Every structure is written in C-alpha cells, then in structure tokens.
Amino acid sequence: MPELxxxxxxxxxxxxxxxxxxxxxxxxxxxxxxxAPSPKKFREQIKGQKILDVGRRAKYLTIxxxxxxxxxxxxxxxxxxxxxxxxxxxxxxxLIIKLSGNHSLTFNDTRKFxxxxxxADPTEIFKTLGPEPLSKEFTSHWLHSALHKKHRRLKPLxxxxxxxxxxxxxxxxxxxxIAKLHxxxxxxxxxxxxxxxxxxxxxxxxxxxxRRNGASIxxxxxxxxxxxxxxxxxxxxxxxxxxxxxxxRITVGQRGTHYCPRCQRL
DNA sequence: TAAAATGTTGGGTA
DNA sequence: ATACCCAACATTTT
Numbered sequence: 001m002p003e004l005x006x007x008x009x010x011x012x013x014x015x016x017x018x019x020x021x022x023x024x025x026x027x028x029x030x031x032x033x034x035x036a037p038s039p040k041k042f043r044e045q046i047k048g049q050k051i052l053d054v055g056r057r058a059k060y061l062t063i064x065x066x067x068x069x070x071x072x073x074x075x076x077x078x079x080x081x082x083x084x085x086x087x088x089x090x091x092x093x094x095l096i097i098k099l100s101g102n103h104s105l106t107f108n109d110t111r112k113f114x115x116x117x118x119x120a121d122p123t124e125i126f127k128t129l130g131p132e133p134l135s136k137e138f139t140s141h142w143l144h145s146a147l148h149k150k151h152r153r154l155k156p157l158x159x160x161x162x163x164x165x166x167x168x169x170x171x172x173x174x175x176x177x178i179a180k181l182h183x184x185x186x187x188x189x190x191x192x193x194x195x196x197x198x199x200x201x202x203x204x205x206x207x208x209x210x211r212r213n214g215a216s217i218x219x220x221x222x223x224x225x226x227x228x229x230x231x232x233x234x235x236x237x238x239x240x241x242x243x244x245x246x247x248x249r250i251t252v253g254q255r256g257t258h259y260c261p262r263c264q265r266l
Numbered sequence: 267t268a269a270a271a272t273g274t275t276g277g278g279t280a
Numbered sequence: 281a282t283a284c285c286c287a288a289c290a291t292t293t294t
Contacts, residue, residue, distance in 0.1 A: 003272055059273080075273050077291080111290050113273065152283065161274080168272050217272065253284075256270080
C-alpha cells in the first residue's frame with residue numbers, strides 16, 4: 001500500500017478537485033470495500049453531502065463532508081482517481097462516487113484489501129494510532145522515551161501503527177539506513193544520540209518522499225519518483241550508496257527488510 | 267509453481 | 281501484559 005508520503009501526495013492532488021463538489025450518488029461495486037456503515041445507510045447518508053476539505057491522517061485519506069467524514073484506507077493496492085461521470089467503470093473499480101460537475105471519484109483496488117468508512121466522528125477510528133511523524137508532538141525526546149518503554153526490534157516496532165503512524169515497509173527501511181541502525185536492534189538499547197539521528201532520519205525520508213510525490217513500484221504507478229532514490233529498499237545485492245557493500249535482504253516479521261550490513265551493524 | 271508484493275488484524279503461543 | 285509468529289484478506293507478477 002501507499003505509505004504516508006503516497007497518501008499525502010494523493011490528498012494534495014485530490015483536494016482542489018474535490019472541495020466544493022456535492023456528492024450525487026455512490027455506486028458500491030464490491031460491498032466488502034465498505035467497512036461502515038451498511039451499504040444502504042452509506043448510500044442514503046452520503047447523498048447530497050458537500051465536500052468541505054481533503055486531508056490525511058496516518059495512511060488514511062480523510063474527506064470532510066457537511067455532516068460526516070469519509071475515510072479511505074488504500075492498504076496494498078488501492079488508488080483514487082477523478083474521472084468523467086460518463087467514463088465506464090474499469091476492472092477492479094470498487095466504489096464510484098458521482099459528483100456535481102459531471103465528475104466522479106473512483107476507488108480502484110485490485111487486491112480488495114482497501115476499506116472505506118463513512119462516520120460522524122473519525123476520532124473513534126483513529127484512537128489507536130500513534131503520533132504523526134511530521135507533527136510537533138513527534139519529538140526526539142518522546143521517541144527515546146517510547147523506544148525504552150518497549151523491548152522490541154526496531155523494524156517491526158516502527159511499522160506498528162499504534163506506536164508511530166504512517167511508516168510502511170519502504171520508509172522504515174530507508175529511515176533505519178539513514179540512521180545507521182540495524183533493523184533487528186532492540187528498541188530499549190538505543191542511546192539518546194542515536195534516537196536524535198533516527199528521529200531526524202524518519203522526518204527527512206518522509207519529507208523526501210513527499211517532495212518526490214511518493215514512490216511508484218510494481219504495476220501501481222501514481223506519478224511519484226521516489227523509487228529512483230531508494231537507498232536500500234528493493235536494492236538487494238546492489239552497492240550501498242555510502243560504503244559500496246552489497247545491500248542485504250532478510251525477513252523480519254514477515255516483511256522483506258533491506259539494510260547495509262556494514263553501515264547498519266547490530 | 268511457489269513465493270512475494272508499499273498493509274492490517276485477530277488468534278495462538280511463550 | 282508483552283512480544284512474536286502465523287494466517288487471512290485477494291490478486292497479480294516473477
């Protein structure tokens with residue numbers, strides 16, 4: 001799935017095209033895409049809603065409506081497009097929301113893992129999420145304290161959305177490489193100095209991802225170019241950009257994990 | 267063919 | 281309670 005920078009990119013692109021539009025109807029083409037409420041309620045409640053704002057929380061796209069919030073999680077393969085309302089549905093289109101001005105917002109999701117919520121209060125959905133890495137609450141001091149409250153390996157911990165929200169497999173590997181920390185390093189062994197470097201690395205790599213409009217890999221091209229600047233992700237066997245050592249790939253917590261065995265010692 | 271792919275969640279185990 | 285492993289979700293690609 002898209003991670004924080006990819007969702008941020010999509011939110012920024014959609015925002016000017018969506019704000020001010022009114023939702024005319026919703027065509028739910030694969031019902032399990034809808035997490036809440038029921039399809040019937042969804043169609044009734046979303047009709048006539050005006051789009052007031054478009055944003056992002058963690059990896060959720062957030063669309064504020066007149067009296068509800070529409071939340072979309074793209075998971076592994078979800079994507080969003082604005083199309084003409086006369087365009088024929090494409091393969092894997094799961095939800096098509098018809099808008100004023102002969103436009104529609106299309107949710108296409110090959111693997112069907114993506115989910116949509118229409119809720120009055122989004123805090124209920126977001127309550128388990130850890131802090132936003134680009135917010136002011138995410139300080140080096142907070143990170144050090146949080147790391148030491150756990151005894152977990154860095155890679156799965158940073159991937160854990162209840163610990164910190166927004167990082168996925170790519171940006172976690174990239175951040176750990178920048179910080180010169182091994183993915184299997186125990187969280188409560190990180191020094192204050194190392195925490196400061198990791199804190200900065202996380203923010204740097206996320207901002208870099210946003211600046212490049214996110215990463216486009218596999219068959220899902222969203223316009224981003226960050227994939228051309230990976231330091232370790234998907235670079236197994238290729239030379240480390242820092243020391244030339246071959247990048248290693250291991251599996252940690254069921255996820256492919258890439259790192260430089262020389263720069264990132266355990 | 268089997269494995270793996272930007273993710274999350276729930277169940278079982280120690 | 282905490283941490284970790286596995287399966288499930290569903291499809292496509294290598």
